Amino acid sequence: MAIHLLFTIVAAVITFIILLILVRWIGQTQISQSTYFNWVAGACMGNIAANMLASTSIHSIVDGAIQLVAFSAVTIIAAVIAIKSKRFRLVTSGKPVVLIHQGEYILPHLKQTKVNVDLLNQMLREQGYFDYRSIKYAILEPTGSLSVLPVDEQKPREDKISQTENPSAHRRQESEQVK
Numbered sequence: 339m340a341i342h343l344l345f346t347i348v349a350a351v352i353t354f355i356i357l358l359i360l361v362r363w364i365g366q367t368q369i370s371q372s373t374y375f376n377w378v379a380g381a382c383m384g385n386i387a388a389n390m391l392a393s394t395s396i397h398s399i400v401d402g403a404i405q406l407v408a409f410s411a412v413t414i415i416a417a418v419i420a421i422k423s424k425r426f427r428l429v430t431s432g433k434p435v436v437l438i439h440q441g442e443y444i445l446p447h448l449k450q451t452k453v454n455v456d457l458l459n460q461m462l463r464e465q466g467y468f469d470y471r472s473i474k475y476a477i478l479e480p481t482g483s484l485s486v487l488p489v490d491e492q493k494p495r496e497d498k499i500s501q502t503e504n505p506s507a508h509r510r511q512e513s514e515q516v517k
Contacts, residue, residue, distance in 0.1 A: 345394075349390060349391055349393055349399055350391055352390070352399060352403070353387050353390045353391055353399075353402070356390075356403050356406055356407075357387055360383070360410040361383075363410060363414070364379075364410055364413055364417075365414075373430070373432065373480050373481055374430070374431065374432060374480075375416070375430035375431055379409075379413045382409060383406060383409060386405050386406050386409060387402070387406065390403065390406070416430065431480045432480040433480060434477045434478065434480060434485075435450065435477065435478045436475060436477050437451070437453065437458055437477065437478050437484075438458070438470055438475065438476035439474075440474060441471035441474070441489065443455060443458070443470065451478055453478065458470070458476070458484075461484045462476065462484070465486055467486055467488065472488055472490075473486055473487070473489065474488060474489045475487040
């Protein structure tokens, strides 16, 4: 029992160290930009690491470590190819999709991306846009984030929202400007 517990602890430490080294080797894009490619690579690495943790022999841990290193190398090679090849990048990462153009929903693009109108409106509100008709372009990026260009080409000002919540602060700002 104690030997099994000790083996499990050693397997966890070895797996953690290998994952830490390999993730640093792969680079920061694995963490900062979660494209389909990055998500699949991370899920596969997690699965291999989980198999290492469930190992009952040194041989299984070594096999898992080799698999992790090989998979990380393939991930890096694919990332380098994606940098050099736009076609490969489109396959692995996808491309931006325009969801709103000139204040109008583009329904075929919404259907293609499986984003419904309610979700799109929620994403717009989270960025401070409450009327889709005031949007020149809303673009769904390959990472899943939404880029918005309003008709007036300005992002909504935060002070407008705070003024509606605290009218006395707005009056103080106006009186200070008059002085």
